[in-house]
Amino acid sequence: MTTIRQFRWPDYDAVVAVWAAAGREPVPRAELNPELFLVAESDEQIVAVVMGTYDGRRGWILRLAVHPAHRRQGLATRLVGELEQRFTALGCPRVNLLVMPDNTDGLSFWQALGYIPYPDVLCSKPLQTT
Ligand SMILES: CC(C)(COP(=O)(O)OP(=O)(O)OC[C@H]1O[C@@H](n2cnc3c(N)ncnc32)[C@H](O)[C@@H]1OP(=O)(O)O)[C@@H](O)C(=O)NCCC(=O)NCCS
Numbered sequence: 001m002t003t004i005r006q007f008r009w010p011d012y013d014a015v016v017a018v019w020a021a022a023g024r025e026p027v028p029r030a031e032l033n034p035e036l037f038l039v040a041e042s043d044e045q046i047v048a049v050v051m052g053t054y055d056g057r058r059g060w061i062l063r064l065a066v067h068p069a070h071r072r073q074g075l076a077t078r079l080v081g082e083l084e085q086r087f088t089a090l091g092c093p094r095v096n097l098l099v100m101p102d103n104t105d106g107l108s109f110w111q112a113l114g115y116i117p118y119p120d121v122l123c124s125k126p127l128q129t130t
Pocket residue numbers: 022024063064065066067070071072073074075076077078098099100103104105106108109110112113
């Protein structure tokens with residue numbers, strides 16, 4: 001049985017391993033907020049992960065990844081569903097996310113869940129923090 005639950009700090013290394021197996025960059029510990037950070041656990045193994053953030057206006061979904069051996073079993077759907085419930089409980093009216101242009105499988109997944117591509121262009125600038 002696979003359980004969806006909130007991230008706990010001892011999960012960190014296993015979460016990084018799932019991100020690596022799915023070709024995703026890790027998020028440093030200092031940038032993590034466990035409240036909207038969910039994992040799927042099967043036989044005491046972390047097999048999928050998703051992060052959310054909420055800035056008071058929009059929710060954002062980041063770093064969704066399912067280990068390749070556990071795909072097409074509905075795990076990402078369950079993780080995102082649980083995250084959407086948590087956003088709703090916070091009063092969040094809309095959720096956004098970014099999909100890389102070449103990630104056609106990822107886009108198919110999001111569209112299957114009702115997420116609609118917008119034509120907005122992402123603008124980004126690095127800031128000097130030291
Ligand atoms: C995209 C990803 C998260 C999907 O996880 P998953 O647990 O396999 O997804 P689900 O089983 O919940 O799929 C739900 C539906 O999404 C669609 N879908 C999922 N993966 C798909 C794929 N590779 N190609 C086309 N459609 C897909 C299907 O409609 C699927 O329903 P079905 O299995 O009944 O046909 C997973 O493939 C993954 O980790 N990919 C690498 C990382 C990534 O791309 N993350 C998203 C970045 S924005």
